């Protein structure tokens with residue numbers, strides 16, 4: 001067993017009772033090889049230097065840690081700092097991971113990239129890095145999502161990616177992941193699968209986390225420079241959990257720092273109307289990993305709902321399941337209405353349109369900040385910008 005909370009997973013990819021490698025036999029050896037190749041890349045200074053250079057000059061890091069002064073005043077409690085991942089190239093944190101993984105894919109000699117996407121944000125980040133590195137790119141996307149997210153489909157195609165419509169089942173993210181897995185089983189020889197969140201079989205939850213740790217590493221240095229001390233509370237929205245674990249991980253060994261993950265409460269905690277896995281979820285296995293998921297009594301995966309496509313998924317990343325089980329990170333949820341109100345509040349007070357996913361974290365801030373003293377400090381992750389959500393937000397907020 002690893003001796004500190006931040007040194008998980010163990011050698012078999014387990015975070016306590018969660019995680020692991022639940023994949024078809026043909027993928028077992030390729031995934032073990034991938035874990036070895038990643039461990040080597042991680043130790044290779046040349047790999048890190050190239051990644052850092054691209055993060056700086058291509059992606060736009062470091063992102064600012066912005067004191068939201070007007071919002072802080074309006075809420076009348078803790079000082080609120082926003083980590084501005086929304087300012088990154090392509091508009092969200094997902095590019096941190098897509099870039100890291102394509103460098104790894106090139107290093108191990110892969111020439112073709114596949115990915116799944118729900119709202120299209122991860123598809124866009126993957127199409128972007130594929131264009132940048134001249135790699136063939138195939139993105140699997142549910143047919144329903146393609147209709148809802150036509151703009152992102154066009155962005156991917158304009159960068160040369162092939163977007164494949166998945167029509168099985170509900171024709172959304174879960175089916176797109178299944179289709180990408182099917183492709184990978186047949187093509188793993190020349191193909192790397194860039195998974196878009198801290199999910200799936202080992203080594204993905206660890207790799208995706210590591211590529212997003214830069215968020216927390218920067219935030220830590222920035223708050224120490226600005227305030228001379230660590231924050232009291234970190235807040236982030238949790239879909240698969242990649243932006244949250246990226247912010248949280250570098251603070252896990254600091255007992256004074258509380259952490260809150262915010263899931264999608266949809267229309268409220270009613271079966272099939274939300275995506276809050278810690279509210280009535282079950283322990284199970286989905287798409288390569290053991291974790292909390294939303295399933296019925298027969299073990300069938302339930303439908304989920306959220307106003308934000310990026311949080312609308314039945315399973316949570318295994319490291320979050322672990323951190324919840326040991327009480328290191330707390331989890332709550334925000335409903336669609338609360339997220340939309342937070343969207344409006346941040347937009348009109350700070351002139352920032354947050355992604356609807358990030359708006360869930362912002363909704364929790366509106367509840368918690370007023371209860372905290374004026375000398376306390378919160379850092380919240382603004383995981384993406386709301387440009388993609390303008391149509392949906394207008395429908396609710398400009399009536």
Ligand SMILES: *Cc1c(COP(=O)(O)O)cnc(C)c1O
Pocket residue numbers: 092093094121122196197198237238239240241242243244310311355357358383384385
């Ligand atoms: C995809 C997405 C999320 C949810 O994914 P995580 O892996 O939980 O971070 C959150 N915010 C934005 C802006 C996204 O695009």
